[in-house]
Every structure is written in C-alpha cells, then in structure tokens.
Amino acid sequence: MIQVGVNGYGTIGKRVADAVAAQPDMELVGVAKTRPNFEAETAVRKAYPLYAAVPERVDRFAEEGLELAGEVDELVAAADVIVDCTPSGIGAENASLYEDHDTPTIFQGGEDADVAEVSFNARANYADAVGADSARVVSCNTTGLSRILAPLEEEWGVEKARVTLVRRGGDPGQTDRGPIDDILPDPVTIPSHHGPDVNTIFPDLDIDTLGMKVPATLMHTHSVNVTLESEADAEDVLDRFADETRLFLIPPGADIDGSGKLKEFAHDTGRPRGDLWENCIWAESVTVEGRDLYLFQAIHQESDVVPENVDAIRALSGDADAAESRRTTEDAMGVGIDY
Amino acid sequence: MIQVGVNGYGTIGKRVADAVAAQPDMELVGVAKTRPNFEAETAVRKAYPLYAAVPERVDRFAEEGLELAGEVDELVAAADVIVDCTPSGIGAENASLYEDHDTPTIFQGGEDADVAEVSFNARANYADAVGADSARVVSCNTTGLSRILAPLEEEWGVEKARVTLVRRGGDPGQTDRGPIDDILPDPVTIPSHHGPDVNTIFPDLDIDTLGMKVPATLMHTHSVNVTLESEADAEDVLDRFADETRLFLIPPGADIDGSGKLKEFAHDTGRPRGDLWENCIWAESVTVEGRDLYLFQAIHQESDVVPENVDAIRALSGDADAAESRRTTEDAMGVGIDY
Structure with a gap:
C-alpha cells in the first residue's frame, strides 16, 4: 500500500484525500491544514488524521476542539508520497520541506512548471513521471x-x-x-x-x-x-x-x-x-x-484534476502501467459517465 | 432635408431618433410607440411628435396624459424614409405598411436578411444600398x-x-x-x-x-x-x-x-x-x-448600430458619398474617441 499524505485540505486537497482513501492500493496517512475551519472539522469526522500545517497555530485547533495527529513535518516523514494542495505559490515554498525528507511530491498547477521534475497529465504523458521525485499536475x-x-x-x-x-x-x-x-x-x-x-x-x-x-x-x-x-x-x-x-x-x-x-x-x-x-x-x-x-x-475547476493526482501518485511510486492506473483510479472513484 | 420617421421607440429607436435629430440634413418627423411608458414620456419631453404604433391603444396614451400627433400610417406617409426599430420579427410584419406608402425603409438586424433588398454596414458596403427601397442594418x-x-x-x-x-x-x-x-x-x-x-x-x-x-x-x-x-x-x-x-x-x-x-x-x-x-x-x-x-x-449592443442607421438613411435617399456620409454622421453625433 502506498502511504499518501495530503498537505493542504481545501478545495483540491479534500477531494484528493477522498479519492486516495478510495483506492485499493493506497492508504491516506493524514491531511495537513492551516486553519481549524469547517473543512478541518469534516476531516476529523471522516477520521482522517489531521496535522497542523503551521506549527504556530497548533493551539487554535485545540481551541476549536479538533484533535491533531501532529505537525506537517511528521506527516511528510510518514508518507511515501506527499500531495501538496496548498494555494498557488505556497507549494514552491514547501518544496524544501519535502526534499529534506526525500518524500516524492505532487504539486498542483497553480505552481510554476519548474517547481517539479515534470508536468503531468495521466492521459498524455504518464510515462514521463514514472519514478520521478516530483510531478506537477497541470491546472484544471x-x-x-x-x-x-x-x-x-x-x-x-x-x-x-x-x-x-x-x-x-x-x-x-x-x-x-x-x-x-x-x-x-x-x-x-x-x-x-x-x-x-x-x-x-x-x-x-x-x-x-x-x-x-x-x-x-x-x-x-x-x-x-x-x-x-x-x-x-x-x-x-x-x-x-x-x-x-x-x-x-x-x-x-x-x-x-x-x-x-x-x-x-x-x-x-x-x-x-x-x-x-x-x-x-x-x-x-x-x-x-x-x-x-x-x-x-x-x-469543473474544483474536481477534474483529482483523478490525475491519483494517477500521479502511482507514477511517482514507480507504477509504469498508465492504462491500468487510470482504470484503477476510475473504478475506485466512479469516474466515467455512461449516458 | 430628409424627412425621417422612426417606428419603434425602444432601445434602438430612441437612439436613432436622437441621432437623426442631430443631423444637419435630416428632420425627425416623428416617432411611433406601442405603449405610453417612460420612453414615450421622454419623447414628448423632447418635443418629438409621438404617433401610436397600434391604433387600438390610442386611448391609453390619453389616459397617461400623452398627446399624440397621429397614428403610425400617418407617420409613414409623412416620411421620406422610415426606420423600423420594432422588436425582432415585427419589422417583417410591418413591411407591407411601408410598401403601401412607397416609403423607403430601414430594418434592424433582428429581422431575417430577406426582409430588405440589401444588408448594410456603412464601412463595408454602403454603395450597395444607394437608392435601394430597403436596407437592413445588421446586428450589433x-x-x-x-x-x-x-x-x-x-x-x-x-x-x-x-x-x-x-x-x-x-x-x-x-x-x-x-x-x-x-x-x-x-x-x-x-x-x-x-x-x-x-x-x-x-x-x-x-x-x-x-x-x-x-x-x-x-x-x-x-x-x-x-x-x-x-x-x-x-x-x-x-x-x-x-x-x-x-x-x-x-x-x-x-x-x-x-x-x-x-x-x-x-x-x-x-x-x-x-x-x-x-x-x-x-x-x-x-x-x-x-x-x-x-x-x-x-x-455596446444598445448603440453601435445607431450611426449605421443614420448612414443607411442617406444611402436610401440616394446620397452616394459613403465617406462624406460617415463623416457627417460622426460630426453630428460626436462619434470617435481621441484618447
């Protein structure tokens, strides 16, 4: 099982977390969030281990009655692959944290292309990301x-x-x-x-x-x-x-x-x-x-990149079969509309 | 002076009326309106002779205290050129009225192209409309x-x-x-x-x-x-x-x-x-x-066709100098932005 951490639990992160949790070959080790808002509340309800993305704000989670599993660097250490779903520009700031832990990382399309070894789309260039240290899933x-x-x-x-x-x-x-x-x-x-x-x-x-x-x-x-x-x-x-x-x-x-x-x-x-x-x-x-x-x-700007993130996790993990990865992702999530 | 009547005093008609009234070689003989609404009120305030577009509704103008100069067929009879600014599809219904009076007519772009002899743009094909019986100013x-x-x-x-x-x-x-x-x-x-x-x-x-x-x-x-x-x-x-x-x-x-x-x-x-x-x-x-x-x-959907309507009036009236017409229209209206 690929141990996956999600840093950033907003519009994209919460969807990626759900999609990862649904995969047969992945385990969601936790999600990191900056603020104890309604999204943090729902992460706890889903029993996703919740990590504080900013150490200085640990106390605010306690004030809101939200139990933390730890801080973000612990999540990065525990993960085989980290998916950075923080807002545009923050991903690049986080890159050194991931490098320090040698944790392969997926960035989102809001980052500049040079944040990662390769820009990624599961249909078009999956092979380019197989075994890479980092990939950037392009924007919606x-x-x-x-x-x-x-x-x-x-x-x-x-x-x-x-x-x-x-x-x-x-x-x-x-x-x-x-x-x-x-x-x-x-x-x-x-x-x-x-x-x-x-x-x-x-x-x-x-x-x-x-x-x-x-x-x-x-x-x-x-x-x-x-x-x-x-x-x-x-x-x-x-x-x-x-x-x-x-x-x-x-x-x-x-x-x-x-x-x-x-x-x-x-x-x-x-x-x-x-x-x-x-x-x-x-x-x-x-x-x-x-x-x-x-x-x-x-x-749909909020969700079309989600299956792409799941496929990118497999590619970084060294799984070279693009078609099989896409099929697994789609079966687990229910992607595809037969009208 | 070209005597111009405007049938339909809504979004386009009221603007065409103002533009005609401003031309040195045209006289606005009147405007026709179906309903005595705020636009009819402003026509009267501007001292534009107001005609009832629908004979059955003559009394409603009196009820609103708006004095009529007559009914629409009188306007068509008095005009050298009529500009039909009624809603899409109504222009075609009015065509026989204009033909009965042999009054050259300008239709708007909401009508099908076959409503008129020629479709018209002052910059592109002014010459095609010179001396025609009818022209359709294409849509905004x-x-x-x-x-x-x-x-x-x-x-x-x-x-x-x-x-x-x-x-x-x-x-x-x-x-x-x-x-x-x-x-x-x-x-x-x-x-x-x-x-x-x-x-x-x-x-x-x-x-x-x-x-x-x-x-x-x-x-x-x-x-x-x-x-x-x-x-x-x-x-x-x-x-x-x-x-x-x-x-x-x-x-x-x-x-x-x-x-x-x-x-x-x-x-x-x-x-x-x-x-x-x-x-x-x-x-x-x-x-x-x-x-x-x-x-x-x-x-600007409400106004870009207005100078085109003015030029079309001159073309139907037999004025063959497109550049001179455009210049006259623009000078009288103040068209052209020098930034």
Whole structure:
C-alpha cells in the first residue's frame, strides 16, 4: 500500500484525500491544514488524521476542539508520497520541506512548471513521471485541454489549436471574487498562460489561447478550435472521444444547456459534492468545417484534476502501467459517465 | 432635408431618433410607440411628435396624459424614409405598411436578411444600398465584426476568421433575462448565426462563429482570430485601425479592464446614455502569431448600430458619398474617441 499524505485540505486537497482513501492500493496517512475551519472539522469526522500545517497555530485547533495527529513535518516523514494542495505559490515554498525528507511530491498547477521534475497529465504523458521525485499536475483548464488534444493528436494530428477560455470568476465559496455583471479579457494580453502550460505537456504543439473572466462560479467553459492535420468528420471525432473515460459527451436530448444543469445532473446521480471529474463536451457542438474542428466543453475547476493526482501518485511510486492506473483510479472513484 | 420617421421607440429607436435629430440634413418627423411608458414620456419631453404604433391603444396614451400627433400610417406617409426599430420579427410584419406608402425603409438586424433588398454596414458596403427601397442594418455583433474585417480584408486579405462571441445575457433594462451564474453555449450548435450574417455583408468571406451567453448586461465581448492572407505585425494592424473613426483602441494605460469601466468612461466624457458607438478594442490584446491575428473587443449592443442607421438613411435617399456620409454622421453625433 502506498502511504499518501495530503498537505493542504481545501478545495483540491479534500477531494484528493477522498479519492486516495478510495483506492485499493493506497492508504491516506493524514491531511495537513492551516486553519481549524469547517473543512478541518469534516476531516476529523471522516477520521482522517489531521496535522497542523503551521506549527504556530497548533493551539487554535485545540481551541476549536479538533484533535491533531501532529505537525506537517511528521506527516511528510510518514508518507511515501506527499500531495501538496496548498494555494498557488505556497507549494514552491514547501518544496524544501519535502526534499529534506526525500518524500516524492505532487504539486498542483497553480505552481510554476519548474517547481517539479515534470508536468503531468495521466492521459498524455504518464510515462514521463514514472519514478520521478516530483510531478506537477497541470491546472484544471490545461488538464481539460490535454484530454482532448491527446486523442486528436494521435488520430489526426494537430496543426494548430486556438482556444478561448471563458473562466468562472471564482469558486462558489470564494465570496471575495468578481466580476459582477462584466466580461473581462483576463489577461488582456495574448496568449493567456494556458497555451504555454499546455506546451509543458505537448512541447511541440502549436496553440494560442485567450482568457476571459465572467460572473459565474460553477465551471469554466472552453470554445475550442483545433485545425487537424488530416480530414475528419464530426462523427469520427465523437466516436474517438467516446472511447475516453474522462470525456463526457453530453447527449443532445439531455436538455443540459450549461454548468447549472451539469452540476444538477451530477448531484442527481449522487456524485460526491456534485463533482464532475470528466470534461463535459456538448456532443451537438462537435463540428468540423474543412480541417477545423470546433466544440464547447465545460470544465469543473474544483474536481477534474483529482483523478490525475491519483494517477500521479502511482507514477511517482514507480507504477509504469498508465492504462491500468487510470482504470484503477476510475473504478475506485466512479469516474466515467455512461449516458 | 430628409424627412425621417422612426417606428419603434425602444432601445434602438430612441437612439436613432436622437441621432437623426442631430443631423444637419435630416428632420425627425416623428416617432411611433406601442405603449405610453417612460420612453414615450421622454419623447414628448423632447418635443418629438409621438404617433401610436397600434391604433387600438390610442386611448391609453390619453389616459397617461400623452398627446399624440397621429397614428403610425400617418407617420409613414409623412416620411421620406422610415426606420423600423420594432422588436425582432415585427419589422417583417410591418413591411407591407411601408410598401403601401412607397416609403423607403430601414430594418434592424433582428429581422431575417430577406426582409430588405440589401444588408448594410456603412464601412463595408454602403454603395450597395444607394437608392435601394430597403436596407437592413445588421446586428450589433455583425456590425462590430464588419468594421474590423473591412480594413483587414482591404489591407492584408482574410483567409479565415474564427470568432467566439461572449454575449451579454440581456440589456440592463431586460430584467426577465438570464442567465444568473452560468456560461451557456448559445447556440450549442456551430456556427452561430453571426457567421452567416457576416456573409450578408462579405459574401465570400470564410468565417466560423461560436456564441455563448453569460451573466452580464453591459456589452458583448468578442474573442477574435483572423488568419490574414499576408504577413502583418501587431503595430501595422494598430496603425491601420487607428485610421478608423468607429474603432476605439483602448490604450494600455487607461486602466479599462472590462465593460464596466468602458461605460464609466463613456459617462464621464458626457456620452448620451453612456453610449459607445465604436468597437472598443483592447490595444494590448492585438497580437499576431504568424498570420494569425488575435484581439478582444467589446461591443455596446444598445448603440453601435445607431450611426449605421443614420448612414443607411442617406444611402436610401440616394446620397452616394459613403465617406462624406460617415463623416457627417460622426460630426453630428460626436462619434470617435481621441484618447
């Protein structure tokens, strides 16, 4: 059993902890948290050993009646692999702690690419991370793009990709975020960071990305154009995508017009927290004009990277069978929507 | 003096009426309105002769204390040119009324293209409408695209255009519109109607468009890609755009990040109703990768077609000098932002 520690128990960390706890070949040795808030409370309810991420704040946990298993360096020492799910930039600050303990580490996509030996997507470049000391699971948006670009590249070749990412302004719980009633080019300069980030997974891919920010919280939505190297028709692309477990093709009859109904569907089917680990692609939108493929997809920023983190744990642990890892992850979590 | 009547005194009609009233070579003979609401009240305050658009509702105007100059057919009879600014679909229903009086007519972009002899954009195809019996001023979004495509086509040639239109869900006054907290592919099928609509102005242009709808009311925002036929650099494009009065290049130092600040700037400069008749292009966003041009532009859905309507009036009246018409329109209205 791979002993896994999760440092940072917020939006991503709590989901990674649950996913790890569900794996047949992993054991969650504990989670570390800076503050004794409602998330710390639920970690204790789940009987996850709780560690203080900041030694100076140990007392605050006691004040809130939350029992600690120890401090974060003990968690790092006890783990075979540590998953850093702290906020952007903090991961890099934590890197020396993990190095001091020689604990292989997974960082999140909010960190710069050079924080880790390799940037990681389970579908596109699993092999690059096998046995590495550290890997960075790319961001939700880059993960969503990598999952469609990998099969397109393999089947038809990608001459050029052009993507407009219409991003949610903040997560539902991020009540200090905006905009309200506006559409912001974000960044106003082109390309956005997403294109270069995709290049950490596909170094030779020609991709230009444009980012915008709107008053929505539930999911990102991508307007995707991929100029293929060879001709395809929409049915071929849909057939190819149907083979990919982490792509959900929204059927035309489902009456799902946006993120709201997608999340409602996820809740109705009993998904934990209403999570959508899969890219949600509107099948009706998949269109080919000449060699230009177009589609719309929604990406659940809070959860799509979670199965990728689980696969990254196996890769760092030396498990070289990517397809088997993905299948194990998906079976344990319930990833894949058969509609 | 060209005698102009405006049928429909809502979002577009009231703005067209003001713009017509400001022209040195036009006289506003009156405006027709279906209901005696606050807009009818302001027409009377401006001393615009007010006509009842629906004969059965004449009494309701009297009940609200609003004096009528007559009924809509009298307005049509008195006008040299009528501008139909009624809601989408109603224009087509009104067409026989205008034909009965042999009154040249301008329709709005909400109508199907076949409502009129020609679809119209003052920058791109003014000459096509000279002396025609009817013209359709294309929609706000198509107008915004035509204004940038015309100079690009002339200077470098357009191999292909790909545009994602992130549309405001409704105007600020349309309190029954959505979405709230969502990003909707709209339509989910590709292309959206905008591409074919651009082809009513540029019949041979290769263009694919994708539409989305978000919780914003102030302006649409376009993510534009144009593959040029010959090489250009961003500075060349900016220089070329700077010659176009109806393009506002937002300077990097202006600190204008979205529609909210654009509208605030418009109000600060004393624009009537805070209108932005110009395409608002973020200069920083104008980027060329190879022959691929990218940019972000915001389009004020309530007002960008107004100068186009004024020019269309002159074209239908037989005035063949497009450049002179545009200049007269702009001088009278104050179109053009010198920052």
